[in-house]
Amino acid sequence: AIQLTQSPTSLSASVGDRVTITCRASESISRDLAWYQQRAGKAPMLLIYDASSLQNGVPSRFRGSGSGTGFTLTITSLQPEDFASYYCQQFNTYPLTFGGGTKVEIK
Amino acid sequence: EVQVVESGGGLVRPGRSLRLSCAASGFSFDEYAMHWVRQVPGKGLEWVSGISWNSASTAYADSVRGRFTISRDNTQNSVYLQMNSLRPEDTAFYYCAKDIDLWFGRKVFDFWGQGTLVTASS
Numbered sequence: 001a002i003q004l005t006q007s008p009t010s011l012s013a014s015v016g017d018r019v020t021i022t023c024r025a026s027e028s029i030s031r032d033l034a035w036y037q038q039r040a041g042k043a044p045m046l047l048i049y050d051a052s053s054l055q056n057g058v059p060s061r062f063r064g065s066g067s068g069t070g071f072t073l074t075i076t077s078l079q080p081e082d083f084a085s086y087y088c089q090q091f092n093t094y095p096l097t098f099g100g101g102t103k104v105e106i107k
Numbered sequence: 108e109v110q111v112v113e114s115g116g117g118l119v120r121p122g123r124s125l126r127l128s129c130a131a132s133g134f135s136f137d138e139y140a141m142h143w144v145r146q147v148p149g150k151g152l153e154w155v156s157g158i159s160w161n162s163a164s165t166a167y168a169d170s171v172r173g174r175f176t177i178s179r180d181n182t183q184n185s186v187y188l189q190m191n192s193l194r195p196e197d198t199a200f201y202y203c204a205k206d207i208d209l210w211f212g213r214k215v216f217d218f219w220g221q222g223t224l225v226t227a228s229s
Contacts, residue, residue: 001169034215036152043202043219044144044152055217087152091214095168096142096154 002026002090006099012107019075021102023088028068032092035064035073038101039084047086048073078104109133109218113203116223119193127188127223129203137181140212143188145199146222155201158186159211171197193227200224 003026013019023033031051036044046055048064051071061076075082083106088099115127129141142157156167156177165177176189186203200222206212 036216038152043221044216045219046207046215046217049207049213049215089152089154089215094166096157096214098152098154101151 001095002029002093002097004088004090004097004099006086006088006102008102009100010103010105012105013078014107015078015080017078017107019078019082019104021073021086021088021104023066023071023073023099025069025071025090029090029092031067032090033064033066033071034089034091035062036087036089037082037084038087039081044087075104109205111203111205111218111220113201113220113223116201116225118226118228120229121193121195121227123193123227124189124191125193125225127190127201127203127225129186129188129220131184131186131203131205134205134218136184138209140206140208140210140214141179141186142204142206142212142214142216143177143186144202144204144216144219145197145225146202147199148224153199156188157206157212157214160209164211190225193225195227197227198225 035048038044052064063074143155158177174192179186202222203220204216205218207215207217
């Protein structure tokens with residue numbers, strides 16, 4: 001199975017900060033990567049797919065980039081509602097796999 | 108409005124069975140692949156299983172293959188997860204999720220239910 005390694009596992013940031021989360025795949029997955037946000041006690045929500053395509057209704061401060069084995073999710077100006085956990089997911093090969101998650105906390 | 112609602116979770120003894128249901132509305136259910144994803148409370152996400160629009164194609168995580176079976180009834184706009192030989196490590200919230208793409212799907216999940224908790228414990 002393709003392993004996805006996210007870093008950092010957690011970070012502390014302030015409103016207005018630029019935040020970057022990295023996802024590294026154990027083998028090339030082209031651009032077959034999605035990003036999800038999960039707020040406490042809620043279901044995950046799709047943010048980005050195909051590495052950089054913004055899902056309908058998601059604010060433009062969320063940006064995805066990368067291909068092959070290295071990917072990045074950037075939040076250009078952190079808002080109060082962005083404090084949550086973030087997961088990457090590869091859909092290149094079964095079994096589908098997720099990264100371990102990154103928790104974004106308030107500094 | 109797209110809605111996905113899971114049901115059927117609960118407390119079950121290890122080795123026993125449980126069937127989860129997922130009722131969908133607000134989209135053409137019979138045109139989309141559907142999936143189950145689980146999450147141990149406080150931990151990360153694990154994809155469990157997926158099924159194509161016409162049930163012709165199914166897929167499973169290694170951890171559940173041979174014990175879990177996914178199915179769907181397009182006349183009822185529902186997808187199911189039959190879980191047999193449950194183990195303590197199957198304890199998790201189980202989410203039903205809609206695929207973003209038609210037919211066999213892209214395996215990206217654009218709408219999720221709120222989850223149903225399965226606890227396998229003696």
